[in-house]
Amino acid sequence: MTTQTAIQNSTVAVRSSTRRRWRVPQLSPKAWVGLCIIVLFVLVALLAPVIAPGDPTAETFIPDQPPSGQNLLGTTALGQDVFSQVVWGARDSLLVSFVAGFLSTFISVLVGITAGFLGGWPDRILSFLISIFLVIPGLPLLIVLSSYVPSKGEWVTIAVLAVTGWAWGARTLRSQVLTLREHDYVLHAQLVGQRWYSIVFGEILPNMASLVVNNLLFAMIGALLAEAGLDFLGLGNVTAVSWGTMLYWAQNNAALINGLWWWFIPPGLAITIYGGGLALLNFSLDEITNPRLRKRRVRVRVKG
Amino acid sequence: MSKDDVAFSVENVSISYPTSRGWVQAVRDVTMQVRRGQLVGLAGESGSGKSTLVLAATRVLQPPAVKVEGHVQIVGRDIFKLTKSELRTVRWKTFSFVTQSAMNALNPVMRIRAQMHDAMRAHDPDYSRSKADRRCEEVFRIVEVPIAKLDSYPHQLSGGQRQRAVIALALVLQPQLIIMDEPTTALDVVAQREIIALIRKLQRELGFAVLLITHDLSLLLEVADDVVVMYGGRIMESGPSSELLRDARHPYSRALIQSFPPLHGPMKRHEGIPGSPPDMQNPPPGCPFAERCASAIDVCSEKAPTLVSWRERQIACHVAQTDVADSEVGV
Amino acid sequence: MARRSQGWQFIASKLGLYILIFWAAITLNFIIPRLMPGNPASALMAKSQGKMPPSALKALEDAFGINTHVSLWRQYLGYLRNTVTGHMGISFTNFPVPVAKVIGEMLPWTLFLIGLSTIIAFFIGNILGLYSAWRRGGKIADALPVAFTVISAMPYFWIALALLYFLGFSLNWFPISHAIGSNIKAGWNFQSIGSVIDHATLPAFSIVVTSMGGWMMQMRNNLISILSHDYVQLAQMKGLPEPEVMRNYGARNAMLPVLTSFAMSLGFVVGGAVLVEDVFNYPGIGYALVEAVGNSDYPLMQGIFLIIVSAVLLANLIVDLLYTFLDPRIRRA
Numbered sequence: 003m004t005t006q007t008a009i010q011n012s013t014v015a016v017r018s019s020t021r022r023r024w025r026v027p028q029l030s031p032k033a034w035v036g037l038c039i040i041v042l043f044v045l046v047a048l049l050a051p052v053i054a055p056g057d058p059t060a061e062t063f064i065p066d067q068p069p070s071g072q073n074l075l076g077t078t079a080l081g082q083d084v085f086s087q088v089v090w091g092a093r094d095s096l097l098v099s100f101v102a103g104f105l106s107t108f109i110s111v112l113v114g115i116t117a118g119f120l121g122g123w124p125d126r127i128l129s130f131l132i133s134i135f136l137v138i139p140g141l142p143l144l145i146v147l148s149s150y151v152p153s154k155g156e157w158v159t160i161a162v163l164a165v166t167g168w169a170w171g172a173r174t175l176r177s178q179v180l181t182l183r184e185h186d187y188v189l190h191a192q193l194v195g196q197r198w199y200s201i202v203f204g205e206i207l208p209n210m211a212s213l214v215v216n217n218l219l220f221a222m223i224g225a226l227l228a229e230a231g232l233d234f235l236g237l238g239n240v241t242a243v244s245w246g247t248m249l250y251w252a253q254n255n256a257a258l259i260n261g262l263w264w265w266f267i268p269p270g271l272a273i274t275i276y277g278g279g280l281a282l283l284n285f286s287l288d289e290i291t292n293p294r295l296r297k298r299r300v301r302v303r304v305k306g
Numbered sequence: 307m308s309k310d311d312v313a314f315s316v317e318n319v320s321i322s323y324p325t326s327r328g329w330v331q332a333v334r335d336v337t338m339q340v341r342r343g344q345l346v347g348l349a350g351e352s353g354s355g356k357s358t359l360v361l362a363a364t365r366v367l368q369p370p371a372v373k374v375e376g377h378v379q380i381v382g383r384d385i386f387k388l389t390k391s392e393l394r395t396v397r398w399k400t401f402s403f404v405t406q407s408a409m410n411a412l413n414p415v416m417r418i419r420a421q422m423h424d425a426m427r428a429h430d431p432d433y434s435r436s437k438a439d440r441r442c443e444e445v446f447r448i449v450e451v452p453i454a455k456l457d458s459y460p461h462q463l464s465g466g467q468r469q470r471a472v473i474a475l476a477l478v479l480q481p482q483l484i485i486m487d488e489p490t491t492a493l494d495v496v497a498q499r500e501i502i503a504l505i506r507k508l509q510r511e512l513g514f515a516v517l518l519i520t521h522d523l524s525l526l527l528e529v530a531d532d533v534v535v536m537y538g539g540r541i542m543e544s545g546p547s548s549e550l551l552r553d554a555r556h557p558y559s560r561a562l563i564q565s566f567p568p569l570h571g572p573m574k575r576h577e578g579i580p581g582s583p584p585d586m587q588n589p590p591p592g593c594p595f596a597e598r599c600a601s602a603i604d605v606c607s608e609k610a611p612t613l614v615s616w617r618e619r620q621i622a623c624h625v626a627q628t629d630v631a632d633s634e635v636g637v
Numbered sequence: 638m639a640r641r642s643q644g645w646q647f648i649a650s651k652l653g654l655y656i657l658i659f660w661a662a663i664t665l666n667f668i669i670p671r672l673m674p675g676n677p678a679s680a681l682m683a684k685s686q687g688k689m690p691p692s693a694l695k696a697l698e699d700a701f702g703i704n705t706h707v708s709l710w711r712q713y714l715g716y717l718r719n720t721v722t723g724h725m726g727i728s729f730t731n732f733p734v735p736v737a738k739v740i741g742e743m744l745p746w747t748l749f750l751i752g753l754s755t756i757i758a759f760f761i762g763n764i765l766g767l768y769s770a771w772r773r774g775g776k777i778a779d780a781l782p783v784a785f786t787v788i789s790a791m792p793y794f795w796i797a798l799a800l801l802y803f804l805g806f807s808l809n810w811f812p813i814s815h816a817i818g819s820n821i822k823a824g825w826n827f828q829s830i831g832s833v834i835d836h837a838t839l840p841a842f843s844i845v846v847t848s849m850g851g852w853m854m855q856m857r858n859n860l861i862s863i864l865s866h867d868y869v870q871l872a873q874m875k876g877l878p879e880p881e882v883m884r885n886y887g888a889r890n891a892m893l894p895v896l897t898s899f900a901m902s903l904g905f906v907v908g909g910a911v912l913v914e915d916v917f918n919y920p921g922i923g924y925a926l927v928e929a930v931g932n933s934d935y936p937l938m939q940g941i942f943l944i945i946v947s948a949v950l951l952a953n954l955i956v957d958l959l960y961t962f963l964d965p966r967i968r969r970a
Contacts, residue, residue: 032783133654134661137949139905141912142926146942149930150670223790230792231912235927249795253916258802258813266802270795277790285786366874397876405874410867413886414966415893424885425875459965475875 033286039279043272047092054086058243069264076264079255087243088268094244095273098160098229099280103222105164110171110217115202117172118179129176135169144228148237155239159232163225171217178210185209212287219284223277230273245269312379313483313515314346314363314401315339319376321355321362321539329373330586332358333539336376340532342482345509345516347526347547349562350536353583356519357406357487359536364401364485365393381482399429401483402476404469406491411472412460418471419456422478429479445474448508466497473505483515490520502529523562527551535559538584538594540610543626545619555619555626557602558595593624601625651957655950662946666939667716671709720943726936730928736940739925744907744944746816747914747921750837751906754844759899761845762852767891769853770860771883782857785850793847794912800839801916811839814918840917844910855898859891866890893964897956904952907945 029037046053061081069076075084117128147162182188182205191201207214232238233246236254240247252258252266321333333355340346350356361367363378365385378385381400388396405411413421422442427433443453449470455463463471469489476484486505490498506529509516520526526533527547534544535558543556554560561579581598584590590597596606605624613622616630707715719725725736765781772778805813812835821832863869864887872886873879911923918924922941929937 130654130657130661134658137658137946137953138662138665139945139949142923142942142945145911145926145930146938147669149933149938227790227792231794234792234794234912235915235930237930249798253798258798258806261807263802266795266798270792270798273795274787274791277792278787281786281790282783285783364874366870394876394878397874399876403871403874405867405871407867411871413868413872413890415889415964416885424872424877424881428875428877428881461966 030286030289032282036279036282036284036286039275040283043092043096043276043279046089047096050090050093054083054089056086058082058086058090066260066262075268076262078251078265079257079260079262080251084248084264084268087248088245088272090243091245091248091269092272092276094156094242095226095229095246095276098156098163098244099222099226099276102160102163102167102225102229103218105160106167106221106225107171107214107218109164109168110175110221111207111214113168113172114175115179115206118176119183119198119202119206125176128172132169132172132176135166136173140166141228141231144232145235145237148232156242159229159238160225163228167221167224167228171221174217175210175213178213179206182206182209212290216284216287219280219287223280223284226273226277226280245273311341313340313342313344313381314485314517315377315379316359316363317377317379319359319363319374319378321358321367321375322373323358323367323371324373325587327587331539331589332372332586333362336536336539336541338534338541338544340483340515340517342515343509343513344531345506345518345529347523347530347533348517348519348536349521349523349526349533351521351562351579351583353586354536355539356536360485360487360517360519364397364403395429398425398481399479400481401485402479402481404472404476404484404486404489406488412468412475414460417457417459418463418475422456422475425475425478441478442474445477446471448477448512449474449504465493466500469493469497469501470504473501473508477508477512480512481514483517485517485519487519488521489518505529521562523559527563535562538589539586540594541613541620541622542595543619543621543623545617549617549619555616555621555630556623557599557625558623561598561600593622599625647961648954648957652954655954659946659950663717663720663943664713666942667713670935725940725943728929728937728940729934730932730937736936739937740922740940740944743920743922743925746919747923748906749833750816750840750914750919750921751844751910751923752903753837754841754910755848755902755906757841758845758849759852759902762849763856763895765849766853766856767860767883767888770857770864770891771887773861782854785853788847789850789854791847792912793843793910794916796847797840797843797913797916800843805839812836813839816920836917836919840910840913840919844913852895852898856891856895859894860887863887863891893960896959896963900952900956900959901949904949905945907948 059082063073063077063081063083065077065079065081067073067077073083073085075088077083078087113128113132117125117132143166144162147166148158151158151162188201188205191205196204229238229244230246230249233240233244234249234253236250238244238246240250246269248269249266252262252269255265257263257265316336316338319333319336320331322329322331324330336355336359338346338348348356348360358367358372362372362374363385364380365388374386380396383396383400385393385396412418419439419442422445423435423438426438426441430438442456446453446456451463451467451470451474455467455471460468460471473489476486489505490501493501502525505516505518508514518526518530523533523535527550530547532545533547533550535542535550535556537558543550543554543559550559554563558579565579579598584594584597590607592605592607592609593599593602593611596602599606603625609624611622611624611627613620614627616627621627621630723737725740728734728736728739731739765785769778769781801813805811816836817829817832821829869882869886872882877886907922911926913919914921914923915927922944926938926941928934929941
């Protein structure tokens with residue numbers, strides 16, 4: 003009886019505090035900076051035709067020009083506008099980071115929950131699978147996989163990223179499910195005879211929502227960097243405009259040796275700022291989720 | 307009573323800690339003492355402020371985590387006036403701790419012997435390995451744990467052995483005061499009784515003072531010399547345990563005694579105290595216990611009672627104080 | 638005695654797991670090229686018809702199961718036998734040099750560059766992590782994790798590019814490519830060693846800067862949660878000097894999970910830092926992998942993949958061995 007009331011009390015407390023949070027989002031300044039950066043980049047990607055009208059690959063300018071009033075970030079060796087490429091490149095890079103991030107998180111959640119919730123043989127098999135993918139180094143596997151794939155394109159990249167990027171998340175989520183399974187309310191739900199799906203979606207998932215979001219942001223950063231790396235090596239679709247392919251073409255046209263710093267600095271900076279925004283948001287969410295990491299140390303444990 | 311006679315004294319101590327909604331007072335104006343060689347119990351439910359009192363009084367909790375007012379003396383030293391390095395030399399040598407869960411009180415990656423040696427090394431300028439080894443074996447014998455276990459890791463000991471090892475660790479420098487914070491919560495009932503009996507025996511034989519913190523008041527009344535009952539950060543009642551055992555006056559003390567079975571005596575149904583401790587963020591204006599008190603009268607929820615001395619004890623309760631006054635008049 | 642045998646049991650079960658993983662990885666290596674639509678090897682063969690000695694084409698046919706009437710199962714058995722005995726075939730681009738030899742030439746450079754940078758990043762990162770957890774609340778200690786969170790989100794090859802441009806190309810402080818001066822013969826003399834260090838500075842720096850943040854965060858988070866344990870509080874109550882509490886009670890416990898990751902990353906060292914090696918034309922395994930991919934040198938790719946997986950597994954096994962010594966609890970688990 004007492005546990006029952008305690009649970010009810012605590013759920014009431016949780017509910018009221020979430021309601022309060024909806025009204026005034028209690029995000030740290032760090033989280034706000036991160037969020038603003040992400041929103042800004044999404045806007046840039048969506049409004050690319052407005053911000054930088056015309057084809058970003060059009061070779062209509064004088065080549066090798068440093069930044070000027072006409073070309074804010076200068077021109078490439080082929081006479082393309084760097085600014086317009088950075089703006090349009092946001093589309094590809096954001097698309098890949100979002101979709102691949104979501105996909106691999108989805109796989110992580112699926113595998114992690116199935117393994118943790120079912121236990122027994124399914125857990126052993128899935129855990130083994132997780133171990134394999136954890137042990138095989140990501141980038142070499144990515145490179146080998148994408149070199150075998152005959153056609154190149156964003157969607158191939160996304161698929162390869164999702165396949166290689168889910169294992170870490172699955173491992174964390176699995177152990178979280180194992181912990182949650184021992185909690186009173188989950189045991190209670192099982193004793194009462196609730197169906198597995200209502201336990202999973204009603205009790206387990208909501209209680210690890212923050213962990214899943216954490217995972218998602220992590221996966222997005224990972225996908226962003228990995229895509230940039232693949233594109234830079236020429237293993238992506240080199241005809242598309244993305245920040246990674248910009249770096250690829252800059253490298254291939256000896257931008258470094260010819261001193262065209264405005265060709266390779268802006269795309270890398272764009273990746274850094276957008277990735278940094280994701281990382282900041284992740285960092286502050288982590289602080290919220292993990293009370294021990296909160297900045298203000300209130301070490302008082304009012305007990306007894 | 308001379309000043310040297312006191313092992314632990316707390317005078318007018320109030321403790322607050324910061325929260326997102328401002329300062330919250332966890333302990334209000336508490337005065338109590340433990341004389342040398344005495345076993346004093348500090349009782350109360352969780353949230354009564356008893357652990358906070360002890361942790362802040364020994365400067366385990368320090369500003370900015372807490373704000374402390376008042377005076378604390380331990381074996382003649384004014385704790386709040388010590389410098390950091392003085393405090394470090396006083397710790398363990400004059401007073402030591404047995405913390406709540408022995409499970410987590412020992413470092414899992416160090417052998418128990420090493421965890422006793424480092425305490426001795428930190429306090430003894432003439433530390434020698436063989437001398438320290440002899441002392442380790444001595445205290446292990448005292449707490450009745452096989453000496454071979456000195457070279458074990460904490461996880462290789464049973465729960466009761468681990469608790470005894472923690473007590474041995476507290477004894478190792480022969481302190482005059484040992485503070486024990488719920489030393490038996492993690493143990494089963496049988497082991498609990500054994501440990502308490504052991505503590506009582508050692509305390510009588512070796513003559514150190516003990517401040518024993520627990521929510522089990524009936525247990526305290528059987529083993530302690532004096533008992534202090536706290537609730538909502540204040541003292542509700544205090545006095546010799548024989549007195550309180552015979553005739554607890556405060557409704558909260560009575561309720562606490564009711565909620566735990568005595569060590570000996572007939573089995574009967576025991577009930578917890580209905581309701582929950584007050585929200586310390588918004589403390590009630592009157593007596594903190596008024597809301598849960600069966601014998602509360604109107605004044606209880608309006609005005610906080612003051613702690614009044616009566617015979618050998620002190621009580622903070624409007625109802626009990628009127629009763630007492632009536633009975634005195636009657637006599 | 639009993640304790641020891643439990644330790645061995647733990648190691649044996651881990652060894653079994655790693656053998657299974659190794660088998661799964663090499664099987665993947667066998668299946669993937671055969672699953673892909675339009676076998677990549679046949680395209681390559683069509684392209685190199687006439688340019689390649691017939692014996693090379695024959696080897697390729699065998700390796701990828703083209704034009705053979707051997708059943709898939711027999712191919713697989715042959716592949717397993719070759720793998721276990723270390724026969725990784727013949728590199729295409731470097732015909733007729735065996736894959737093993739190509740890898741053998743590249744491996745020392747990678748071990749040197751990436752190994753050294755990993756160790757440096759590990760030490761600096763952990764020290765910063767300890768500092769930032771222990772001095773939490775201080776300005777620098779609290780700024781460090783934020784700064785490194787952002788730095789970790791930087792593409793490290795881009796940092797390498799920028800370093801190469803500004804410090805190598807513009808200022809000409811450091812060489813911009815290769816592992817050693819072209820007119821210097823590698824050997825144990827001052828000139829040679831100096832040149833090697835000179836060439837390694839920029840790539841090592843870009844790896845260290847971008848990877849030490851991860852170490853720092855892991856150490857910091859571990860130590861913070863360790864510090865809230867009762868045994869740390871009790872150690873302080875015992876009156877131990879702060880550095881001793883930090884070392885024996887904090888760091889020693891926080892170190893355990895970090896060690897696992899360290900060994901993992903030492904295993905990953907063999908894979909090289911593909912992108913950095915590519916940027917600096919550093920003749921390591923990562924560079925070789927990119928070259929192999931660019932030239933469709935499938936035997937070399939497979940060989941590199943194999944060597945990477947073996948290294949990671951070996952590193953994991955070593956960590957497990959270490960763990961049984963460092964964490965007494967494992968011996969029981």
